[in-house]
Amino acid sequence: MKEYISKYKDTRKKILSYEYFLWLYEWDYATEAPKESNQYSENQFEILYEEAYKLESDEKYIEAIEKLYENIDQLEDEDFKVEIKRVHKGLRMIKKVPKDEYLAYGLLLQQAMPVWVEAKTKNDFSIYAPTLKKIIDANRKLVKYLETDDLKGYDVLLDMYEDGFGIKEYDEFFSVIKEELVPFVLEVTKRKKQKFSRKLTKGKFPVAQQEAFSKYLMEVFEYDQNRAVLKESEHPFTSGVSSFDTRITTHYYEDNLQSSIFSTIHEMGHAIYELQNDLKYEDTFLHGGTSLGIHESQSRMFENMIGRSFAFWERHYPKLVELFPKQLKDTSYVDFYHYINQSKKSLIRIEADELTYSLHVLVRYELEKLMINGKIKVEDLPKKWNSLMTKYVGKRPTNDAEGILQDVHWAHGSIGYFPTYALGSAYAAQIYESMNQDFNVEVAVKNNDIARINAWLKEHVHKYGMSKTPKEILLIATNKPFDPTYYINYLKKKFNQ
């Protein structure tokens, strides 16, 4: 065993180093590299990527993992056992999928991006359809290679993104959404809309002041500046590699004050999760968030449950007025609270409000099920998309750019990813409620005591890194299995006020 452990750890060290540099490349590429630099850097990236793949597919390394897995009971350290289980599961791709198919799939995805961009720009699904068909077919083949006794079909993909969540679990979850949320949304969106000052809705908000407010938010959320970077990019994202190095981006629009604010808060939720991982996971494969759903629960809790709360703006609105005295002159924090919590039927997921967001996800979930089960032809997808949107969100797209062409995910090969977005919001509500049993969260927010919230989340979620499954985390943090009722109740309470 000793030699397997040392082979494993030696290779892990190198893989982590290569992953660090590939991560740095992606960060630089997305935030800073000059436009034409890819003409040189892509080559360099490819070479290191290949070296990393060689390490990961090294026979001796794979043998070590398999031996450790077979003799997992002999391992003393509990964390190490979990790590070996995770890594062993990850081996499937390398072992079960023929190398040429694996590489061909990678190539296909590389080519898919510009095709999707063109189709979206030209608002023409027929440009994208042949590529999307190839991606769906490749995923169906992938599924076949990876199926086990327990996991079949779409479940194989769902499980990749959220351990323990398959069609059965998601169907249950979304049935609650359909029964409870769909009619509620219909009711809310029918209500008469509040009118807001034109200064707020049509005002100009200089970027320099928005930047200053983002910096202020980093202080408010006690996001440790010595382990953080805040930058701007086209689409906001979080990119961390270590608890000592977490980086986020936001995007500033001069004519939209709230966009950068809630992006910054959202990404801080992701970043603080990884920042607060136990340091013992630093040089292992257990550093990070345990799943996309749990990750999203942290960002959504920060963004919506804290960042869009009444208590938050009662406390921090004066700072915003200080930075934008003219624009916010006639607007009180109560107005502002209502302004940032409006709900309306919309067509674009990333612009959807908190209340309607999961309905957009539901549309994608039902489509993906049909796609992977071979129950729908690619050419029929736009029509189906539009009818599901009408059914669940109550609004029909007038073209494919605002319909099926809006998301990049499938062009990335990410099928089974979307459902975690909705799940994250539901997790967030359940975790928030549990925290609220220990102390009054609203009072903490009002007192600007985010430290207390961070400490609670560290203790009950963050510190575990990837050493617990999403289901385990939920049990640790809430003492209960997943229950979407918290989410429904939270939304009903907030949007009935």
Next chain:
Amino acid sequence: MKEYISKYKDTRKKILSYEYFLWLYEWDYATEAPKESNQYSENQFEILYEEAYKLESDEKYIEAIEKLYENIDQLEDEDFKVEIKRVHKGLRMIKKVPKDEYLAYGLLLQQAMPVWVEAKTKNDFSIYAPTLKKIIDANRKLVKYLETDDLKGYDVLLDMYEDGFGIKEYDEFFSVIKEELVPFVLEVTKRKKQKFSRKLTKGKFPVAQQEAFSKYLMEVFEYDQNRAVLKESEHPFTSGVSSFDTRITTHYYEDNLQSSIFSTIHEMGHAIYELQNDLKYEDTFLHGGTSLGIHESQSRMFENMIGRSFAFWERHYPKLVELFPKQLKDTSYVDFYHYINQSKKSLIRIEADELTYSLHVLVRYELEKLMINGKIKVEDLPKKWNSLMTKYVGKRPTNDAEGILQDVHWAHGSIGYFPTYALGSAYAAQIYESMNQDFNVEVAVKNNDIARINAWLKEHVHKYGMSKTPKEILLIATNKPFDPTYYINYLKKKFNQ
């Protein structure tokens, strides 16, 4: 030969990739990485660094280089011959220096930095002396390993930084400096000083406007935005990896308008040199500047001969006034020109003006000669420094922080580097004069036609990358061997006006 060529090129490809990532790390580290991130990233760096070293010291790779070098006449491509010669020369370190001594030296340098910082901060040379002694001793040993029939002693080190320049060449150069420049400086610095508006000398210049002017300068110098990054760092520097990716930094001081301006222009001189390399050198070891001296000639020409010229400010001063209308209200471009071209005796090299700069370098050159020849004890260095400063610059340091402790170079192990700074200015004057024979450079500057200057430099200097030696570049660009008279004449003309 074929197999050696392919072994060489295969390994080169990987080394270039690793170098790219190590470069990206350094850039990120100096400009963006969070303060504590090194607690994770240093490990990752070390691992990739070791992998790169393994590649460079791979026996088969070294064998390929040696075989190609032995049979260099059989190689058809002239550039490839030059590359093999350069790489073969670079092998000396790996072949002649015992590995443990080489690694121990690396470790010594790693430890030296914080020691130097502490000594400088505490203004106490005795803290630094034992470390400096070790560095000097290690360099003297290094010299012994690397000596050849043609290169002995200090020449071994000088040659590393400037091919073809040893004690003989530098002694000749500096004797002209001593004879012509030292008395001239004495004369100039005795003259009555012009008084400038307090708004200019004591004014506040907000960073945002300085940033705007730096961006304006990038346009003026036609520094291609699609291949450039401009950022801020503690000490300005240029860091390029490809003609498609050149990056510079500057530093903004609210109470000093000229610092960021001339840093930006200086670094653009370096960056445009590499940006204008022939693209055929991209994936070879011939991309970059051929030597430190030639590199510095480009940055100094931009900074001093163009950036501090009368014509330049006649043209661009209105833009500066537009950004700083209050601060520059009473100051004309003529005043400003004189303000940025003042000359005075100073103690700190990096704050020295154009006229006195090379005298600071002379002090270091004479000290290094003594150090490497074993003609001076470490404890006597501060005294010698001070007496040389008095002799050449005409001003005596009152403590070691403003004396021998001011520069980081020796703590980096860079002995033999300083002289290239002075050489660069002298090269610049000679190259400028040659360009001026082809077209009136001042008129081009006044007409804001920097494109013409860049095109000339590309054709006569930049495009060659590292495929020519400094001496060859000078012959190509000026049709003459190196002649410091151009430099002296340029300075006399400018500072006699």
